[in-house]
Amino acid sequence: MFYVPDILETGCLSEEESQHCVQVLRAMAGDHIEITDGRGTLYEAEVVNPHRHHCEVKILSESRPEPLHQGHIHIAIAPTKNMDRLEWMIEKCTEIGVDEITPILCHYSERKVVNDDRLQRIMVAAAKQSLKVTYPVIHSLTRVEDFIRQTQADDKCIAHCADGYEANPHKYALQNCLTRGHSVVVLVGPEGDFDEKEIAMALEAGYKPVSLGKARLRTETAGLVAGLTAVIVNS
Numbered sequence: 001m002f003y004v005p006d007i008l009e010t011g012c013l014s015e016e017e018s019q020h021c022v023q024v025l026r027a028m029a030g031d032h033i034e035i036t037d038g039r040g041t042l043y044e045a046e047v048v049n050p051h052r053h054h055c056e057v058k059i060l061s062e063s064r065p066e067p068l069h070q071g072h073i074h075i076a077i078a079p080t081k082n083m084d085r086l087e088w089m090i091e092k093c094t095e096i097g098v099d100e101i102t103p104i105l106c107h108y109s110e111r112k113v114v115n116d117d118r119l120q121r122i123m124v125a126a127a128k129q130s131l132k133v134t135y136p137v138i139h140s141l142t143r144v145e146d147f148i149r150q151t152q153a154d155d156k157c158i159a160h161c162a163d164g165y166e167a168n169p170h171k172y173a174l175q176n177c178l179t180r181g182h183s184v185v186v187l188v189g190p191e192g193d194f195d196e197k198e199i200a201m202a203l204e205a206g207y208k209p210v211s212l213g214k215a216r217l218r219t220e221t222a223g224l225v226a227g228l229t230a231v232i233v234n235s
Contacts, residue, residue, distance in 0.1 A: 001131055002035045003124055007043060011056060018055035021047070033057065038127070038135035040064050065133055069234040071154075072183040074100040076147055077223040078190035081110040087122050089220040094126035094136055098227040102139040104147050108192030114141050144187070144198055148205050154182035158207040159222055161193045171211040174226060178233040186210070186226040191219055 002017045004010070013021055013035075021027045027047050035043040035057070042063050049056035075098055080086045090101055101123075103114050119138050127135045155178050178184055187194075187202060194202075203209065212225050 001042075001128060001133075002033060003038055003128055003135070004035050005037050005039070007035050007037060007045075007057075008059070011058070013055040013057065015053050019052050021055050022050045022052040027055070032060070036133040036135075038124075038133070040067070040134040042133045067134065068097040069231050070181040071230075071234040072099050073097070073227060073230040073234065074102065074151070074153065074183070074185040075188065075223050075227050076102040076104045076142075076144075076151070076185060077188040078106045078109050078144075078219060079103045079111040079114050079141070080219050081191065083111070083114070085218065085220040086111075086114070087119065089223045090119055090122055090138065091126040092224050093227045094123050094132070095130045096224075096228055096231050097132075097134075098136050098231070099134075100137045100139065102147060102151075103141045104144045104187070105141055106144045106190050106198060107195040109190045110192070111190075112141075116140055144194070145201060148187075148198075148202050148207070151185055152183075153185040155179060155184045156202075156205070156207040157185070157210040157226075158187040158194070158199065158202045159210050159212055159226060160187075160189055160199050162196070162199055171209045174210040174212055174229050175233055177208050177210055178230055180234055182234075184230045184234075186230065188219060188223045188226060 004013055027050050029047055031047045033045055035045050043059050044061045045057040045059050048058050123138050157177050212222055
């Protein structure tokens with residue numbers, strides 16, 4: 001499957017996709033291929049001009065496969081000090097069907113810069129590998145205060161460790177805070193957790209404090225568990 005967001009306007013694969021189609025897969029004129037715009041539409045197309053830099057195609061049909069889950073799932077997570085871990089989480093969240101991912105800058109964040117283009121490339125590769133037709137939106141690094149003020153959702157949750165990482169009476173199990181078909185946003189903090197002001201701001205904005213279980217999780221694992229829990233509830 002090929003990814004071309006503007007395929008209806010261009011009628012042509014991107015240079016990277018053209019090279020893969022023509023040089024790697026050895027597509028010829030008349031061959032049929034599948035293309036997605038990453039926004040839920042799947043196109044069947046015929047190769048017209050198999051040029052390795054700008055492979056021209058003719059759209060034969062289009063369809064919108066049923067979504068993998070109901071609702072809308074948004075994970076906001078502080079980038080890990082080791083970027084490989086955040087990249088792994090984005091890859092896996094893409095595979096399971098998370099709709100949006102926002103890196104957030106927190107008081108205790110050890111990493112304050114991310115490479116947007118690299119994260120986008122990792123997401124696209126994972127989406128293509130898992131044959132997705134709807135790709136997640138990867139946002140730029142955003143201050144957690146701005147994210148809390150600006151982001152709306154039916155179910156808003158914050159996974160913090162201020163009261164201990166284990167399940168306790170002051171937190172809800174994440175799955176019990178989610179309603180099937182609702183929009184969901186889950187905040188996951190950095191290795192040093194959210195600070196007291198960030199937690200207080202989230203609670204004041206209507207976020208529920210949630211537990212992801214009794215085990216202590218790495219930041220990237222917590223992000224994946226939150227995403228997977230939301231997908232399962234909405235499936």
